[in-house]
Amino acid sequence: MDRDETPGPIVQIRRRVRAGAEQIFDLWTKPDLMVRWMSPFPGAVYCKATCDLRPGGAFSLVTSSEESSREVSGTYVHIDRPRKLVFTWIGPLTNNVNTLVTVELNPRGDNETDLVLTHERLPTPAIHEGHTKGWGIILDHLAEAVGSGG
């Protein structure tokens, strides 16, 4: 692993899923399928997804129950159907800062797929700069911001 370019702790989840990669890819990228599993409220009263599936295109998912509503949104960074999908992710879980989610789908024999989900925390500037560059600069900014912000 290229440690210098890895921005700190990441969350990675691996699963063997009993479905083809194309079908799983559709679940992640088609709004009418997204609303059927992405909502964190099991009995969501309302759930709406929109997406513009191209690099730089945006998606959003708004869900609400009777008491509360939440929205997650982001921008597609890399689309390689049906193998790989990379997008930024902002929502309550990330304290409304940009993070990066990578979904990799590796076909395994007969209608089975290894799904690897990686969720990285990236400060916003890292994403704009393409996160292999400028990490040191970001560090300095953060150190300054935290140091002076009190």
Add this chain to the structure above:
Amino acid sequence: MIEIEARKEAASRTARLDAVFAALADPTRRAIIERLSRGDARVTEVAEPFHMSLAAVSKHIRVLEASGVVERHRKGRDHILSINTRSLDEVDGWIERTRCYWNERLDAMERLLRELKKNHKLGPKDRKRGSR
């Protein structure tokens, strides 16, 4: 007003967390934390094993201090460094929440796959609004 305060609190927590993650992103800084996890140490002791100048190590230490991961107290003429474990707990908290969130979502995804399989492939309804 309360909402604004809550947002400010969330924003500063975010800034702190990002600073901690950034601090941990560097191998030298991780090594410093590893050293301090075995006990408090003087700046010079921490710097010793690294093939770099004291000034360079000090810079890393300052980043760690700014992020709140490392604290410095003075004992006579010595500067003693120690780990602030609370800052690392926040990181653990984020990792735990995120892992839990995605595991629940993926459970739901697999439930939907089983449902779709039962209903035989994708129905025409699911194809209609496909986006490009």
